[in-house]
Amino acid sequence: MTREVVVGAAQLGPIARSETRAEVVERLLALLRRGADHGCELIVFPELALTTFFPRWALDDGGDGEISGDTTELDSYYETAMPNAAIQPLFDEAKRLGVGFHLGYAELTDPDEPAAGTSDGIRHRYNTSILVDAAGEIVGRYRKVHIPGHEHYEPWRQFQHLERRYFEESPDGFDVHEAFGGIFGMAICNDRRWPETYRVMGLMGVEMVLIGYNTPLNYAPDPSQNPLQAFHNHLVMQAGAYQNGTWVVGVAKGGIEEGVESLAQTAIIAPSGQIVAQATTIGDELVMAHCDLDMCERYKKTLFDFDRYRRPEMYSLITAPRGPKALVEGTPAIPEELRKAPDPIRNPIRNSSDSDDVNEAGVQ
Numbered sequence: 001m002t003r004e005v006v007v008g009a010a011q012l013g014p015i016a017r018s019e020t021r022a023e024v025v026e027r028l029l030a031l032l033r034r035g036a037d038h039g040c041e042l043i044v045f046p047e048l049a050l051t052t053f054f055p056r057w058a059l060d061d062g063g064d065g066e067i068s069g070d071t072t073e074l075d076s077y078y079e080t081a082m083p084n085a086a087i088q089p090l091f092d093e094a095k096r097l098g099v100g101f102h103l104g105y106a107e108l109t110d111p112d113e114p115a116a117g118t119s120d121g122i123r124h125r126y127n128t129s130i131l132v133d134a135a136g137e138i139v140g141r142y143r144k145v146h147i148p149g150h151e152h153y154e155p156w157r158q159f160q161h162l163e164r165r166y167f168e169e170s171p172d173g174f175d176v177h178e179a180f181g182g183i184f185g186m187a188i189c190n191d192r193r194w195p196e197t198y199r200v201m202g203l204m205g206v207e208m209v210l211i212g213y214n215t216p217l218n219y220a221p222d223p224s225q226n227p228l229q230a231f232h233n234h235l236v237m238q239a240g241a242y243q244n245g246t247w248v249v250g251v252a253k254g255g256i257e258e259g260v261e262s263l264a265q266t267a268i269i270a271p272s273g274q275i276v277a278q279a280t281t282i283g284d285e286l287v288m289a290h291c292d293l294d295m296c297e298r299y300k301k302t303l304f305d306f307d308r309y310r311r312p313e314m315y316s317l318i319t320a321p322r323g324p325k326a327l328v329e330g331t332p333a334i335p336e337e338l339r340k341a342p343d344p345i346r347n348p349i350r351n352s353s354d355s356d357d358v359n360e361a362g363v364q
């Protein structure tokens, strides 16, 4: 018997700054019910699915230090409990329909709440997603690892991307969860661009990675990338799926939100790297696919048989502290053991007559 999961990728169009949680939850409920009507077992909502993408605005004093000043509007975009009264209808309806869901939201932790895993007396701000099973239980929580953008107000930009001000980097990292008859993982938006995201979960046997995203089409630091946004989006998710033998479900909040245009292109991607379903609009849309989790084995047990073919001893640079910059800036920061590794390009075998101004890594 195949392990098939019917997945609905619930793309959202823009959420206005003035839109209430109740209004947004109504939109989520419409997509949830549509998915249930079509036999979906899991509905995947995007990153920060309950509010507008608020990091585009400076919502505190924007200074060098911590968040300060009047944070009333900023704080209004975070959930301090999950579920809470505003979101409970989504949990209730999903349970009634026997459908699970994935939901991204901004999390403001309760300093005294041990269940949040952060009972250090500090209120933390995370970009978070949860996985809820068909019985309405939260079976996994993930906090975004790779936080893009900038820390301070930058007046030269058309709009801000203050994620690095409003969210802390996850202290937890990646994890996988047994649910829906398989092994599920989560990542959020910018995480999808990093191969390590998929590989860490791949090493834990992930069979489906759920990813929500808000990706503005205008990338201010290098506008030459703007026309490539759609290409890069699918490139990274298709590669992540194939190279780890896993399904990937990438779900957008797209369209023109408060004057900022964001990528849509929601897609369900097979372990072969092929897109099996894709959104055709930039608004609220449900895209669905019957996903055979056993298909993962075809890749996990052949080309990407990690136990058989991986060479982790060759990859230690990947988990070394940030850097190295040696090859671009001329400051060798390569770990000692790698400097000595036989590498015909970076570390050619030397004759005793070789000049001493070449170090063991072959960097001049």
Ligand code: CDT
Residues within 6 Å of the ligand: 047, 148, 149, 161, 188, 189, 190, 191, 193, 213, 214, 215, 216, 219
């Ligand atoms: N939400 C999110 O992570 N968006 C980023 C935009 C990067 S531009 C600062 C992304 O990687 O799509």
